[in-house]
Structures are given as structure tokens and as C-alpha cells.
Amino acid sequence: MATDTKSRRATNDPLWLRILLIGLSIGFVSVLLVLPLVVVFAEAFRAGVGTYFASLNNPAAWRAIHLTLLAAGISVPLNLVFGVAASWAIAKFNFPGKSFLITLIDLPFAVSPVISGLIYMLLFGLQGYFGKTLAAYNIEIIFAVPGIVLATLFVTFPFVARELIPLVQEQGDEEEQAALSLGASGLATFWRVTLPNIKWGLLYGVILCNARAMGEFGAVSVVAGHRGSTNTIPLYVEVLYNGWNAPAAFTMASILALLGLVTLAAKTYLEWKVNQQLHDTLEPIAAEAIV
Amino acid sequence: MSIIVEHVSKTFGTYRALDDVSLTVNDGELVALLGPSGSGKTTLLRIIAGLEIPDEVESSAIYFHGEDVARRQVGERQVGFVFQHYALFKHLSVFENIAFGLRVRPRHLRPTKQQIHDKVTELLRLIQLEGLGRRYPSQLSGGQRQRVALARALAIEPKVLLLDEPFGALDAKVRQGLRNWLRRLHEELHVTSILVTHDQEEALEVADRVVVMNQAKIEQVGTPAEVFHHPASEFVIDFLGNVNVFHGRIEQGKAVLSGLAVGDRAARSASKNAAASETRQGHLYVRPHELEIERYLNGSPAIPALVSRINPAGAFAKIALTTNEGGDIQVDLPLERYEQLGLQTGETVFVSAKKARVFTPDYVI
Numbered sequence: 073m074a075t076d077t078k079s080r081r082a083t084n085d086p087l088w089l090r091i092l093l094i095g096l097s098i099g100f101v102s103v104l105l106v107l108p109l110v111v112v113f114a115e116a117f118r119a120g121v122g123t124y125f126a127s128l129n130n131p132a133a134w135r136a137i138h139l140t141l142l143a144a145g146i147s148v149p150l151n152l153v154f155g156v157a158a159s160w161a162i163a164k165f166n167f168p169g170k171s172f173l174i175t176l177i178d179l180p181f182a183v184s185p186v187i188s189g190l191i192y193m194l195l196f197g198l199q200g201y202f203g204k205t206l207a208a209y210n211i212e213i214i215f216a217v218p219g220i221v222l223a224t225l226f227v228t229f230p231f232v233a234r235e236l237i238p239l240v241q242e243q244g245d246e247e248e249q250a251a252l253s254l255g256a257s258g259l260a261t262f263w264r265v266t267l268p269n270i271k272w273g274l275l276y277g278v279i280l281c282n283a284r285a286m287g288e289f290g291a292v293s294v295v296a297g298h299r300g301s302t303n304t305i306p307l308y309v310e311v312l313y314n315g316w317n318a319p320a321a322f323t324m325a326s327i328l329a330l331l332g333l334v335t336l337a338a339k340t341y342l343e344w345k346v347n348q349q350l351h352d353t354l355e356p357i358a359a360e361a362i363v
Numbered sequence: 364m365s366i367i368v369e370h371v372s373k374t375f376g377t378y379r380a381l382d383d384v385s386l387t388v389n390d391g392e393l394v395a396l397l398g399p400s401g402s403g404k405t406t407l408l409r410i411i412a413g414l415e416i417p418d419e420v421e422s423s424a425i426y427f428h429g430e431d432v433a434r435r436q437v438g439e440r441q442v443g444f445v446f447q448h449y450a451l452f453k454h455l456s457v458f459e460n461i462a463f464g465l466r467v468r469p470r471h472l473r474p475t476k477q478q479i480h481d482k483v484t485e486l487l488r489l490i491q492l493e494g495l496g497r498r499y500p501s502q503l504s505g506g507q508r509q510r511v512a513l514a515r516a517l518a519i520e521p522k523v524l525l526l527d528e529p530f531g532a533l534d535a536k537v538r539q540g541l542r543n544w545l546r547r548l549h550e551e552l553h554v555t556s557i558l559v560t561h562d563q564e565e566a567l568e569v570a571d572r573v574v575v576m577n578q579a580k581i582e583q584v585g586t587p588a589e590v591f592h593h594p595a596s597e598f599v600i601d602f603l604g605n606v607n608v609f610h611g612r613i614e615q616g617k618a619v620l621s622g623l624a625v626g627d628r629a630a631r632s633a634s635k636n637a638a639a640s641e642t643r644q645g646h647l648y649v650r651p652h653e654l655e656i657e658r659y660l661n662g663s664p665a666i667p668a669l670v671s672r673i674n675p676a677g678a679f680a681k682i683a684l685t686t687n688e689g690g691d692i693q694v695d696l697p698l699e700r701y702e703q704l705g706l707q708t709g710e711t712v713f714v715s716a717k718k719a720r721v722f723t724p725d726y727v728i
Contacts, residue, residue, distance in 0.1 A: 246446050246448060246450035247450050247451075247452055247453075249414055249437075249444070249446070249450065250444065250446060250450040250451075250452075250512075250515075251452075251463070251467070252414075252436075252437050252438050253412060253413075253414070253437050253438065253442060253443070253444040253516075254438075254463055254464035254467065254515065254516075254518075254519055255438045255439075255441075255464055255467055255468060255519060256438065256463070256464075256467040257438070257467070260467050264452075264463075264467065265452055268452075268454040268455075269453065269454060
């Protein structure tokens, strides 16, 4: 009302409600997310920095880190290529089975990762469909690095594509048509117009994909077969913990958490960067004047 | 450069967007494709641009300056295409947007950095956006964006400029300004241009010639004056502004329509195919400004009608009337005439036609 000097909007909720909601959110995040993270690092360093680096200084630990980075390093670029291709195909072409393809892309979200691991066992394991053939050619997939990469690929499959499909759909193809009409080749159009338009979405998808690739446990656990040589960081953490080696387990966990935090930082930086680009206003827009 | 389109058809699935359309655009002309949505005007424009491929028909062809371009890709046709929603590259500055067509040229055809800079600066001056080259499209108003889109299309020195509802997304005042500006620009550059629009006012005001389209076909081609004053079909007269339609019959070369009798040439020519004594059904089309209102019958044929609404805001006083049969009539009276009559809502007056056009259904034996 006019007497109320501070203009109250219709959406201005009472103070107690605001405090309640903000408090709830912060409380949940603190207890469920921040606290465990702090505990991980606290536990890792409890026995001192020396023990921390001692448990790192161990071939098995380095093998696990190496394998994790390798699995992510292979599956993320592959999913990037697939994601761009799939989103392009889905957004810009009409073809039979399109909605079926969209559903299939979501399959890894819907299916438990353990099942995907078991399916790969069934296909490529020694007793599996292709097992004999693979054995004849001396190709190892299950209980070996290829199996881990395959399982990682499966679970991280939807991330890039899912991120890009709505983006590409929303953008339509007018800018591409404009580029073509200006004489740009198909390749030049992709590099100069399409890719810059989707780059933030693409990077975001890649970051999420990478986080999942490094952290995947279920599917990888099935195909890795609990051998020392095929442990990724998450698997190695479990092995250590089950072997009553809590300090080493938390050390490895802290490495994984650190990788996650770096990913998160990269994501935050990206978002900040995008925002900056949007608000990089030079001066207020001049009034429309034509004559 | 002249454009000749011959027997072009386009089918999307089962929908026929263009049905055997032929059109000639002369060198340096500005032609407007005018029609309601779904009339095929945008499809025709996109086919000329090479963004859409016409149906395979033996006799179908598209010539640019006598050269058959039907098989050429859009990039090879050297057309400047301006999209309704600008289609500016969001991630590039205004300067880079305009420079795009020059930068993507093959190395041996690409101008030097300095040449590109000069060219873009010149175009920025042409579109009156000097000093805004570093802005991004999102920092511009709609009208400014469309001018950037136009400059970007002009940068490649196109032989043909194609504009797809370029002002459709802008508000009325900006649209009017841009319309005048485009007309002046065309007089300066004389690039053969085709403009698609659903706004009849825009088409009549800007174009040298207007192509009226309806249901995948061309209804009429002519200068703005020709299509406005000598519409070739009922669709054209109906589409080009407000019009009153009276139903009636034609007797002995005279149209007798709900009490209105019009013996003008239009009626006579409409019935010229029929025997003079024959009576035929017909529609009489009268534009609001071609009707006259009288307080008393003065011997000439007139329809009594009730004044239902008066809107004197504008160059004309817009009078809405209702006939005894319940039909609506709209009359645009010059303001002096309106004041002279001193019309009030609710009174009964007599409406007569100064001029009219008669269309009869196609003559069938």
C-alpha cells in the first residue's frame, strides 16, 4: 500500500518462511555433502602428511589412478563425438526410429550400472557369446582394461548427448543456413557457427561425463573382477577399506574427491565465464533511431 | 540481375506448398511476394535462394541472369538472404557478423584484413550503426539487429537480395522506419531484391511490383497501383485491405445487389461473357472509402443502414453500419464530410457506392 514505504511485492514471503527454507537448504548441504567431504580429507590426513604420501607411494595406488584417468580419457572423447553426432542427428533430421533412439540414449540412466557390467560379462566373458572367439584371438576384454573402458562408456553415454539435444533443438538451423548462404562450407559452418553456439553446453556435458567416468563403481566393479591390476580408484578404495586399511582408503578417496572438486571448480569457472560473456555490456543500448 | 522462375513446384510430404509457379523479376527491381501464411511465398523465396530444393519437374528451371542455377548450392548462388528472426551469429560481434561472408572465402579470394575492415566500416555507416561494431547481437534492439543482418548479407556483394519477412518481428513504428530506409537503400544500391511479406501495406509501399500469392499459386502480378485498383480476383481485393462484400445478381449488364445497383464498367465487363439478358449471381466489392453516406434518398440506389459505431480517430472517420438483413458495412468518410453530416450512432442513413468491382463465379455452360 501507499503507506508502506518499502514496496512489498506479492511474492514477498514472510521472514520466518525465508529463514526456514534457507536454513533447510544450507543444513542439508552441510550435513549430507560438505561434512562427508571434510571427513574424507580429515581422515586421510589424520595420521599425518607423511603417512598420506606414504600410502600414495605405492604401485597399486598409482596403477589405480592411471587406470581411472585412462578410462575417463578414452570414454569422454568418444562420448563427446557421439554426443555431438547424436544431438545433431536428433535435432536437425527426421528419420524413422528417432524417438526410439532418444529413449535408448537414456537407457544407462534407467538401468542399474551393475546390470550393464553383467551384460558385458555375458557378451564378452569367457562363457559369453563372443567369449570363445575373443579367446581364440587372444583378446582380453573382461577382467582387463578394455572391459573397464566399455563399462565406463556405457554409464557415461547419455551425459553429453542429453546436455546437447535440447540446446541444439532450441537453436534451430537458421544460423547455419545464414552461414551457408554467405558462402561458408559445411565444415566452416560447423567450426565457426555450430560449435561456438554449443560450446558451453558441450563443455558442461563433458565435465559431468568426466566426473561420472572417474567415479563409476558398479559397472566397473563387475567387469574388473577384483584383480589388483584392474582396480580403478573407486574399486581400490573399497579393496583398501575392506582390508582394514582405513588411512590408505581415505587417502585414495581424497584423491578422488580432489578430482571431483577440480571438476566442480572447472564447472563453476565455466558458468562464471558464460555469465561474463553475457554481461559484457559496453554501454547502454542507444535508442532506436533510424532517420 | 534478372531472375526467372519457371514451372516450380514444391511438395512437403503430401502438402503442396508451390504449384507450378512461374515468375520473372527484372534487373534492379524490388519485388514483394505478398500473401497469407501458407500461400507458398516463403517457400518460393527459399527455392530461389537455394535453401529449398524444388520438386523434380522436367520443365522446371531457375535462371539468374539467363544462367540456370537450379543445381547450385546456396553458397554458390551469391544471394544475400535476410531471415525473419535475423539469424545473427550470437557469439560474434556486430563487426564479425558482417565480416563473416568475407572471412570464410577460400584463401585466394579472401580480401586482406585491411580490406575487410574498410568494407565492414563502410557497411556499418550504411546501416547507421557506426561505433557499435564491438557490440554483440544481444545488446542491440530488434531494428538494429535486422540492419546488421542486412549489412551481413550485403557484405558478400550479392547479385540478389532476398528478404524473408524482414520486419515481421518488429513493432509498428520501427517497421515503418525500416521500410522507408530499405526503399532508400534499394534506390541507392539497385540490387535485384525480393521481399516476402504478409503485410499488404508494406508490399504496396516498398515494392516496384507486387506478386500476390494464395494457396501455392500466384494470383496476380502488377505494380502496387495495378493490384490495388485493378485486382484480378476476389482473393486479391479481399487481401489488399478492408472491403465490403455485397451478394446479388447481375441483370442486363447491371449489378443489382441488395438494393444497390451499379452500372459501371466493372459490372459490364464482368458480365460480358454472359448474354446481356442473362441473370447471374455475383459479388460486389466496395472499399470503405468508396462508399458514401446520405441522410436522405436522392434518387440514386442506396441501402438503408443503422449507424452502429463511429471512430473518428484517424485520417478518415470509420463508420460501422448494420443493414436491415443484419449485414455489416464499413464506411470510411473524409473527416469534413463526417462533420458536415453530424452523424450519431443509432440513426438510420442511406449508403451508396461511388465505385465498385463485381466478380461473378466462373462462367459455366
